[in-house]
Amino acid sequence: MTLKKGLKSKVLILDVRMVNSNWEIIHIPGKPSYPPTQQPTVSVFASVIDPKLANTLVRKLNNIAPLENLRHVKRVRKSCVDGKTQLSVILCLTDENGTDLDSMAIELLELITCYQLSPFVTQVCKYAATTKEEWEEQGKLWPTSFHPPTYNIDGITGFSEEDSKVVFDYMNFVLKLAKSASCQLVNAAVIVDPSVNQIITSGCDEISSWNVNLDDNEVRSLGTDEASICHGVANGSSSLMFNLDGLPDDPRASCSRISCLNPWQWSLSPPLSSTSCFWHPLRHAAMVAIEYSSSRDRRLYPSIGETDERSTQLDSNVTSTVGFPAKRQKTNLTNVNNTDDAPADRVLSKPERPYLCTGYDIYLAWEPCAMCAMALVHQRVRRIFYAFPNPNAGALGSVYRLQGEKSLNHHYAVFQVKLHDEESTAVTNDGIVK
């Protein structure tokens, strides 16, 4: 299903009040943004050194006290004092509690004694510069290196009009999902392959009801789509709107069930009368969408070399990931020894099988919590777009900021698609469909 053909007309019917021109795509960077002159700093011990000793000392210091989290900071500063060149070198970070020399490692203290250094405390910038302006300010404290952002992601510094429109359309779609189920708002997720402008899968929170008999989630996601259309048409112009905080304008609607906003709250839900469905406190929209996309992957790209029996077994797991792991078959060990041949099965399979969600984007109504945000790192999502921040538990800028955790093995780009004032009152046919 491509948006261009299928979705736009539906969106028009659904909610003519969403207007593109009142939306804005804001990049949420990996570190909080500060004015260039107010960048956070950390204290270090440094010492003036004899330039002849520079090489020796730097080599020793890199061994004894590597500046692991300050790789952007240059170890040596060259300055000009009374017309003479003076070199200073960073010894180590200061202790959290103070600037007591005794907190230093013994090897460092020995080095200080040996070369008769006189440590002083100074400030260096905590984060690498992301702009030239920041870098120029940083150098006034202590020199740093500057590498322009290395995200190899289109659109990180701005979206073309056409790209923006696609983003708004998908965001519209995900907001429809978020409010389509009932008066209860839920979080919703849509995973998109932007290279072909195609929806891979979509999902909503399944915390309080999880239908384990879903055999084909693609049918289901289309079904939800249809349902939302019926709902929207039935409600006409009174269809539920969001205000700027992501709260519904309609007071009858409740936010209490939105998974990522209140991830600890599931245990307070009233008992369910229905026994036909399971509930699951961790089936947040993003987790559900990831599961659907992986089951789609298994269905569309069955591994070559795996027996039919094994594929069937995988498919039967699609409907219930809560199968009992103990019952699982051991993998045929002859495959184990052939791991070097594994690329062959990729070469043979056509079209190219995706690796997890590499290259895909995900749209979410609300900023994901730590569990979901980390799940999206694991699944290798390329970009995340969300409409509303999650001040209680958000992990993409509100409480945590996973996109800035350098140790993670994958980094996505994060954007908030912000709705502006006029959005909730505008009534127009323009914008969404042209």
Next chain:
Amino acid sequence: MGSIESEDSCSTSAFMELAIQEAKNALERLEVPVGCVIVENKKVIASGSNRTNETRNATRHAEMEAIDSLLQQWQQDGLSQSDLAKRFSKCVLYVTCEPCIMCAAALSYVGIKEVYYGCANDKFGGCGSILSLHNTSSEYSNLVEGKGYKCTGGILASEAVSLFQTFYERGNPKAPKPHRTVVQS
């Protein structure tokens, strides 16, 4: 992380041995070798190991597998949400590697009582290495108090590490080839 009584320390490593057995099972299935058991009243009530390669779902970590099996088991027994929350609050997890940020958060959401882990996870760890989600406090939720849990690392860590070494020496068969270079930042 207080001192552990010798009897407790004995049963702690006994449960961790079971988790390591689960990790070995994962290794045989060509999965990243992480395993866990969940213990209630000194009895193992669930176990799990990594299934990320098999499912092509990178969130199917050992902890999530074990939690899911408990949820299914308990709902089949007809327990309500609040019953279930009470049961989780009595459960102790033994896992061979420090829970990642995702699992550490999930363990807080379900309200687990305590976690023992083997080796630290200095790339993804959510129980002290990168984030400290086990120390979640109520400031993060104005409706219900966020639940923290006690967390102790270093139980049979070297065994857990040697399983990882075995795995990575063989090479992860499902990783993309050639390996993408790590983004320099």
